[in-house]
Amino acid sequence: MIEEKEARKISDAILKRCMGNPAEITIMSNDAALTRFANNIIHQNVAERDAEVTLRYFIGKQIGTASTNRLDEAGLDKLVERAKTNAKTSPEDPNYPGLPEPETYQHVTAWDQHTAEFSPEKRARAVGAVCQIALEKGLNASGALSTGSGGLVVANTEGVFTYHTQTNADFQTVVMSNDSSGRAQESAWKVDDLAVEALGKEAIETAQRGHNPVKIDPGEYTVILEHYVTEDLISSLNFYGMGAQALQEGRSWMNDRLGQQLMSPLVSIWDDGSDVLGSPLPFDFEGVPKQRVDIVKKGVVMGPVYDRYTGAKMGKPSTGHATPINFRGFGPLAMNLFMAPGEVGVEDMIASTKKGLYINRFWYTRLVHPRDCVMTGMTRDGVFMIEDGEVAYPVKNLRYTMPYVQVLANVDAVGKASHLLVGDFGGIGVRVPALKVRGFNFTGSTV
Amino acid sequence: MHALDQAQSRGAQYADVRVVNNRTESISVKDGIVEELSSSETEGVGVRVLVNGSWGFASSRNLTTDEIDHITSQAMDIAHASGLVSGEKVDLGPKVTSQGTYQTPLKIDPFSVPLEDKLALLLKADAEMGKVQGVRTRQAHATVIKEHKQFANTEGAFTEQTIFETGGGIQATAVGGSEIQVRSYPNAFARQQVTGGWEAMLSWDLPGNGQRVASEAVALLTADPCPSNITTSLILGGSQLALQVHESCGHPTELDRVYGSEAAYAGTSFLTTEKLGTFHYGSPVVNLTADSVRPLGLGTFGWDDEGVPAQSSPLVKDGLFVGYLMSRETAAKLGRFSNGCMRASGWNRIPIIRMVNVSLEPGTWKFDDLIADTDDGIYMESNRSWSIDDKRYNFQFGTEVGYEIKHGKMGRLLRNCTYTGITPEFWNSCDAVCNADHWVMWGTPNCGKGQPSQVAHTGHGAAPARFRNVKVGVLK
Numbered sequence A: 001m002i003e004e005k006e007a008r009k010i011s012d013a014i015l016k017r018c019m020g021n022p023a024e025i026t027i028m029s030n031d032a033a034l035t036r037f038a039n040n041i042i043h044q045n046v047a048e049r050d051a052e053v054t055l056r057y058f059i060g061k062q063i064g065t066a067s068t069n070r071l072d073e074a075g076l077d078k079l080v081e082r083a084k085t086n087a088k089t090s091p092e093d094p095n096y097p098g099l100p101e102p103e104t105y106q107h108v109t110a111w112d113q114h115t116a117e118f119s120p121e122k123r124a125r126a127v128g129a130v131c132q133i134a135l136e137k138g139l140n141a142s143g144a145l146s147t148g149s150g151g152l153v154v155a156n157t158e159g160v161f162t163y164h165t166q167t168n169a170d171f172q173t174v175v176m177s178n179d180s181s182g183r184a185q186e187s188a189w190k191v192d193d194l195a196v197e198a199l200g201k202e203a204i205e206t207a208q209r210g211h212n213p214v215k216i217d218p219g220e221y222t223v224i225l226e227h228y229v230t231e232d233l234i235s236s237l238n239f240y241g242m243g244a245q246a247l248q249e250g251r252s253w254m255n256d257r258l259g260q261q262l263m264s265p266l267v268s269i270w271d272d273g274s275d276v277l278g279s280p281l282p283f284d285f286e287g288v289p290k291q292r293v294d295i296v297k298k299g300v301v302m303g304p305v306y307d308r309y310t311g312a313k314m315g316k317p318s319t320g321h322a323t324p325i326n327f328r329g330f331g332p333l334a335m336n337l338f339m340a341p342g343e344v345g346v347e348d349m350i351a352s353t354k355k356g357l358y359i360n361r362f363w364y365t366r367l368v369h370p371r372d373c374v375m376t377g378m379t380r381d382g383v384f385m386i387e388d389g390e391v392a393y394p395v396k397n398l399r400y401t402m403p404y405v406q407v408l409a410n411v412d413a414v415g416k417a418s419h420l421l422v423g424d425f426g427g428i429g430v431r432v433p434a435l436k437v438r439g440f441n442f443t444g445s446t447v
Numbered sequence B: 001m002h003a004l005d006q007a008q009s010r011g012a013q014y015a016d017v018r019v020v021n022n023r024t025e026s027i028s029v030k031d032g033i034v035e036e037l038s039s040s041e042t043e044g045v046g047v048r049v050l051v052n053g054s055w056g057f058a059s060s061r062n063l064t065t066d067e068i069d070h071i072t073s074q075a076m077d078i079a080h081a082s083g084l085v086s087g088e089k090v091d092l093g094p095k096v097t098s099q100g101t102y103q104t105p106l107k108i109d110p111f112s113v114p115l116e117d118k119l120a121l122l123l124k125a126d127a128e129m130g131k132v133q134g135v136r137t138r139q140a141h142a143t144v145i146k147e148h149k150q151f152a153n154t155e156g157a158f159t160e161q162t163i164f165e166t167g168g169g170i171q172a173t174a175v176g177g178s179e180i181q182v183r184s185y186p187n188a189f190a191r192q193q194v195t196g197g198w199e200a201m202l203s204w205d206l207p208g209n210g211q212r213v214a215s216e217a218v219a220l221l222t223a224d225p226c227p228s229n230i231t232t233s234l235i236l237g238g239s240q241l242a243l244q245v246h247e248s249c250g251h252p253t254e255l256d257r258v259y260g261s262e263a264a265y266a267g268t269s270f271l272t273t274e275k276l277g278t279f280h281y282g283s284p285v286v287n288l289t290a291d292s293v294r295p296l297g298l299g300t301f302g303w304d305d306e307g308v309p310a311q312s313s314p315l316v317k318d319g320l321f322v323g324y325l326m327s328r329e330t331a332a333k334l335g336r337f338s339n340g341c342m343r344a345s346g347w348n349r350i351p352i353i354r355m356v357n358v359s360l361e362p363g364t365w366k367f368d369d370l371i372a373d374t375d376d377g378i379y380m381e382s383n384r385s386w387s388i389d390d391k392r393y394n395f396q397f398g399t400e401v402g403y404e405i406k407h408g409k410m411g412r413l414l415r416n417c418t419y420t421g422i423t424p425e426f427w428n429s430c431d432a433v434c435n436a437d438h439w440v441m442w443g444t445p446n447c448g449k450g451q452p453s454q455v456a457h458t459g460h461g462a463a464p465a466r467f468r469n470v471k472v473g474v475l476k
Helices: A004-017 A073-089 A120-136 A196-209 A227-242 A244-248 A308-313 A325-330 A346-351 A404-409 B002-009 B065-085 B115-130 B198-204 B206-221 B238-253 B328-334 B367-372 B423-428
Strands: A023-038 A041-059 A062-068 A140-156 A161-176 A181-188 A220-225 A269-271 A293-297 A336-339 A355-359 A362-369 A374-379 A383-387 A390-394 A398-403 A411-422 A429-445 B014-030 B033-051 B054-060 B099-103 B135-153 B158-176 B179-185 B192-195 B230-236 B288-291 B312-317 B357-360 B376-388 B394-406 B409-415 B417-422 B430-433 B440-449 B454-462 B465-472
Touching: A004 A023, A004 A041, A004 A073, A004 A140, A004 A161, A023 A120, A023 B065, A041 A073, A041 A120, A041 A325, A041 B033, A041 B065, A062 A073, A062 A325, A073 B033, A073 B115, A120 A140, A120 A161, A120 A196, A120 B065, A140 A196, A161 A196, A181 A196, A220 A227, A220 A346, A227 A244, A227 A269, A227 A336, A227 A362, A227 A404, A227 A411, A227 A429, A244 A308, A325 B014, A325 B033, A336 A411, A346 A390, A346 A411, A346 A429, A374 B376, A374 B394, A398 A404, A398 B394, A404 A411, A404 A429, A429 B394, B002 B014, B002 B033, B002 B065, B014 B115, B033 B065, B033 B115, B054 B065, B115 B135, B115 B158, B115 B198, B115 B206, B135 B206, B158 B198, B158 B206, B158 B440, B179 B206, B179 B376, B179 B394, B192 B440, B192 B454, B198 B206, B206 B394, B206 B409, B230 B238, B238 B288, B238 B312, B238 B357, B238 B376, B238 B394, B238 B423, B238 B440, B238 B454, B367 B409, B376 B417, B394 B423, B417 B423, B423 B430
Parallel strands: A041 B054, A062 B033, A220 A355, A336 A429, B099 B158, B230 B376, B357 B454
Antiparallel strands: A023 A041, A023 A140, A041 A062, A140 A161, A161 A181, A181 A411, A220 A429, A269 A293, A269 A336, A355 A383, A362 A374, A362 B376, A374 A398, A383 A390, A398 A429, A411 A429, B014 B033, B014 B135, B033 B054, B135 B158, B158 B179, B158 B192, B230 B465, B288 B312, B288 B357, B376 B394, B394 B409, B394 B417, B417 B465, B430 B465, B440 B454
């Protein structure tokens, strides 16, 4: 990982090469390791060390971008030359709002030296414990334990220099028998906050309860959705409509609904880059401090997150949600999302259900139609029929096609515990509870 | 070679090393404004070692001798840790000693084309879309890639290859009331991609298709919805069929999935090994091939990332399931030889089994004859959404556009088209595949798999084909 002193040296070297032209630099560095297991053995075990510099070079409102992980003199020369050439070639962008000036941002501690130095042997012993329990139960465990550290620097010719480092850890496992499976996952910035063995046991117990699943008719059911499902709901709503660009292009589920009661009053969703209960990042990829943004408050649509570009178009300030430059086409995104927990345990949700389905996880979810964020996907790794307040029997996997807006409108209860999950895309953190939802429609089932 | 010597001297029974340099240039135009004009370069080295039958891998952007020593040592330590939770010792089968160089055949080096010319092409296509009233968002995009890769292993292999890719496309989005409709060209999500030079981009004639694409997006706003929850004959256009092949044939024939290596992430496969040579995957008109030699395919190269030479092998022959996509390790386990499907997305990733070019071989039908032969059905084209279960059985796809077929003629335009099915039932319902005149090598440059995640670029040749008794129109 690149330390602050070295980062300043690199950014100064690049800005010097820009000869006083407006410019913006981001430096992303990471040391990452991941131990992967399947069939109760470690089969893939990897580490990487990388650092990438991205330069935006401005000639008036002409913008050129280049990036490289070659940080030697020749590499930086080429970086500046390419960004400059691209800027000269590019026509002016009349909407470009200019570079931000320095602002004070809240430093956030999300660094744990123990996590940064976690060895392959420690990872092996942690996953080995889960494999051993699965083996003893006659089950097949797969999954991955990852640990690492990363840093982000944003600097520009207006004097912005922001620096943040973070450690990260994630454990996920799928445990299978011949006819059932279970899954558990948790993310944290301290590896010791991951209860690896307990998560393994959670997946094992789900797999053990799932033997001899019954094929049921698709149709409408009340569902108890584990927090793994809630993560998919919130992340999908983020990708397809929490950013101002989607709103400006008329393809967000928020369009024409700002200020309206669109979801259950039990639903509140916000983004807070400084909250260490998530995956914090106190500033965005333009170096703008992140604001806490209410996206849905007690079911009412409050508004999207902005970067400088989309904010300027609507006369709004940036909320600090610019994405990395190579993802700028997506527009701004929420990066550290929270859904408010409720007061009910999952057991109570089950106990209060006359007939319904408990669902551990959604899988391969994809957008079918953007307006209401209509998504299709499958259940996976644990579906159970609930009858008269008790888990009755396991069920074969089902396909659904549902507007996620409607799913959150139909929330009857919210779990009291929330869990952090960090997705593959851009390290976006989502801390979410379980949900009880009425009227969830399934359209098919699998073999 | 230094890394290999180090690994062997420290007790590795096998090691390989890849040094990769990747240059990518991306240009995006949105509504007449240049949204992105970027050049990126990434390079680094990855060392993979096998120690006492267990794997370790480490990688770095830094190509100095000291750093290569460091990552080799790190890979060895990791392999020793893997040995703490190990099973059967890895068997790689016969040695691989490939030698040689390879470069993608091309006419116009995409990096030699002036940026101004590339930009002008996209702005012209954007302007053509802009001539159509009612389009909300217009996008035009180009990506060119040059990847130089050196591979060596402790068995004596040394290969060097340079792969060029060219990709791009256009997309128009129309919004009316609560309806949002998209049309793309030449492929869904405005991204057809091939191995080859800038000549591919010119052949697609993006400006010449701009107005048509934009007009179709606008027309879709007021088109009738796809009939709901009916069973009918379905004819899929080539690009949609390419994705159908990718998801329901390519992925389930990956032998690492079958052996459970991807169980926790990408999933497993219904095509278990006892089905090999006995299972009727599709009807007799269904022939599927894996190759890494066909022109333009994103899976076309000289050698895979284990040094196994490019080749062609059948997966499904006359409907019968006969082959897998394999690595050295999984092939040895099955008693076969690798057919060269190990690919890493970059220097910082291990090779895993990936699709090369997985294609549906052409049939005998002319497209017009196929429509004329269909009394009642729907034609669907250009993917809009895709989803399939973890064993690759139950799928649901949505397309940008559909047309009703009545009495052998294409009729009214249909919006929000979807279809769903179970993989072997679906392929066994295939009764007609169009001929080589309609066959195109499509590119899928966004295939995700592996942990840490890897994005692979895969090729899929396909011509339109007909499927009987398919459930369509599932939107809610």
